Amino acid sequence: MITGSILIGSSDIESDEHFDAVDPAIGEAIAPRFSAADAGHVEQACVLADAAAATFAATQPETRAMFLEEIADAILGIGDALMVRAMAETGLPRARLEGERGRTVGQLRMFAEHVRGGDWLHATIDSALPDRAPSARPDLRRRHVALGPVAVFGASNFPLAFSVAGGDTASALAAGCPVVVKGHPAHPGTGELVARAIRSAVQACGLHEGVFSYLPGPSNALGGALVADPRIKAVGFTGSRAGGLALMQLAAARPEPIPVYAEMSSINPILLFPAALRNRAETIATGFVGSLTMGAGQFCTNPGLLIALAGPDLDRFATAAGAALQATAPGQMLTAAIHGNYEAGVEALLGHNAVQLIARGATGQDGCQARAALFATDADNFVADSALGHEVFGSSSIIVRCRDLTQVAEVVAGLEGQLTATLQIDAEDEPAAAELLPLLERKAGRILANGWPTGVEVCHAMVHGGPYPATSDGRTTSVGTLAIERFLRPVCYQNLPAGLLPAALKPDNPWSLGRFVDGQNGVRSAA
């Protein structure tokens, strides 16, 4: 079932260049060898995607909804082979991968329902006012249409939910955009299984083969060629800041610049307020260590920073967190490269003059196992050295001790854009938290109280985004139904005869949409 092929439309293609899947736990290759796609394959896939774009964009919502559900079913239809392969390629445990598969399938089904609902069409009608003085108003109708072919870059840390059939692919297909995936080389077998599931859904639904192609490969040049292709109209990416910035620059330098939706890096500050710390330092510490070490800390929402007032309550927290951390087992990391970067990041903090080590987790064995690490420093030092605010991808976090709430605000004001900010508060902390909220809203895409940022709910209200450099574009989210908006643009129709209007805007409202008519929302009637 895994052949190591490049999947362009309905064709399996082999190349002369190959690469291996690697089991990170033992550092050994897993069969088969994989064809590495090159610029020629990019062009083939993009030509097909472009050829599919108009008809796919014009499919009825019901057709696209059934297609997304068919993908979900096909992924489940792979059965345990998908779990076994993903475990071998990523070192992630079965329970985590089963949960991630559930999330991936649920996400596809959520977009199917969202597409059916039609709100994403933003059908809007301003009726003609033929008698208006001094000039008549024409009949004006607006709906949103697909941008065109989208390039999706899968992430290593979510081999299902942010990879071949992850949130970017699901939302782009939902919008009516063909997708060309650049497969992540850390899980090529998993990627191919899922790509074949999507292809089978394309065929089962009778769609144009160009709706989906899959280009595996380890080189940056492959991704660069994909972003540079003139037929690509938007890019979805989850990964490192360096990778995201490189794609942003490529996209901005094209003869036709295109949007890049890159979800890059975040240290997800946790603010420990005085009463909460006084009342439950130890409980918070346990919850924190659980969030920090979950999945070896390989989440974009991993809590890499704690901000609190110095004092005995914070000391209690640090003692409890340190003890909990020392008891954590070493975490298997996804790849040797990620493990190496983590170790280098921790080493830099260990060697930093102004940083104290609080505790480390248990020592790991061979095979990319990482020890968790908790550090502390004073706010003055943290503010003085911006490097302390950089992400160390993995289970490493740093406590920043502040003199007072004013200094807490200073530390927050100095932070880069974040995916999340978390408040640990009790009732009497609310006034202080309220004062900080306007600043937090400018810094983060999601603000939590008394929870942990890891665990991103897939729903309507979710924002998995945030100001630069958490993402390339803080106006969007890569999780939840709002993600579909990234791949749409508005088109207005003026005085078009009913026969030429798209169904969403026809006078008799054949899709029974909730339309915004003459300034009134939610009207499901004809117009």
Added chain:
Amino acid sequence: MITGSILIGSSDIESDEHFDAVDPAIGEAIAPRFSAADAGHVEQACVLADAAAATFAATQPETRAMFLEEIADAILGIGDALMVRAMAETGLPRARLEGERGRTVGQLRMFAEHVRGGDWLHATIDSALPDRAPSARPDLRRRHVALGPVAVFGASNFPLAFSVAGGDTASALAAGCPVVVKGHPAHPGTGELVARAIRSAVQACGLHEGVFSYLPGPSNALGGALVADPRIKAVGFTGSRAGGLALMQLAAARPEPIPVYAEMSSINPILLFPAALRNRAETIATGFVGSLTMGAGQFCTNPGLLIALAGPDLDRFATAAGAALQATAPGQMLTAAIHGNYEAGVEALLGHNAVQLIARGATGQDGCQARAALFATDADNFVADSALGHEVFGSSSIIVRCRDLTQVAEVVAGLEGQLTATLQIDAEDEPAAAELLPLLERKAGRILANGWPTGVEVCHAMVHGGPYPATSDGRTTSVGTLAIERFLRPVCYQNLPAGLLPAALKPDNPWSLGRFVDGQNGVRSAA
């Protein structure tokens, strides 16, 4: 009342550098001299805007609505002095400027109503599911918030509706973003009058002075400094392609890249279908010449391209359009520079081997008066030379003769992104038009039937935007209520206590918003 000052918050500031307003009809300076803002003034204005950002973003919708209405009233309160000054600085006639003032004031009031309605908050609630297995769902709520300070670049061709208090300013203020305007040097007196009206509204509403500043000046360096300022979070621009591209590059190269909404250039193709041409070539010709020569062709929606099948009906059209054009009076252009560019563009077409002159308008007098021009060429020539598809800003247009409808589609496929595309069709043309529509939707932001693209209605359904390079960002519009979305980003609140939730998301729904609750739209109830 016009002092020539720079307006930073509530301060009038003079600089050492000055420039003059010029009456384009006589080429002479109009008093007073104007202070030219520099990088130091940019910093002052942006520091103030940043200081105002949080409180202005947090104002209630009603406060911002009243502020917008106050601006509208204050502009009307200037009275005839505004018309007299604008006529002198732009050469535009009184009726046109009175109409533009009405549009500007109407636009501010429309945004006031839109802000009150609250749909732009996108209040969305996914209720907690504490009993969900395998894990509970937290309470998740989303609303959209202001991006932060916005830089607005006024256009020369709409000294009111796309300038100091134009669509970009109105939509940014509506979103809750402070605005720093770079005033256009072609109408500095008009600009200052309007800027003072906005300032008076800021004061009347008791808002932070940093909500609005006005920086007049002729240099590109001034605009560059404004876009580069780290406190600026988005840019609105209407003007030339070269200007827009320069700002896009500056914005992309910032340490924190920001969105640029640049409305740049468009030739607004008119497609003449066979039956329409056969049935009413002469009527269409008259309408076309009216649209082409309106305002000396100085509209971004000016019809610079006609595409039709070669043959006797097109010859009838060309004859009638030529006759109508010859009868048009010369058009007063906005500035000597715009006039010079127009003349150069027409000269290039006159000297082009493959282009035939159909007719020119009456000869102008001194003082930037321009003669309209109509050309024709064959589709093969048009496709072969991309320069023929470039905008000549002014009353110049070119007829492209096609062999058949397939060649019409080829010509359209080769066009750059456009603000508009217009169909002249009769009933029997509808099947052919329907076939072309998917392509037109990929090329243009607005598609019209049997009208003319000039005249942009300010309403909910309007899209004054389009794929690059018509604009920098085809996902948006610069006219109509949808324009507010450019200056907003989503923020999600997870498990926040009711006391900390913003009003739009509080359980008791104090603003009685239509909220999207648990997948149901338009719910105005509590949650």
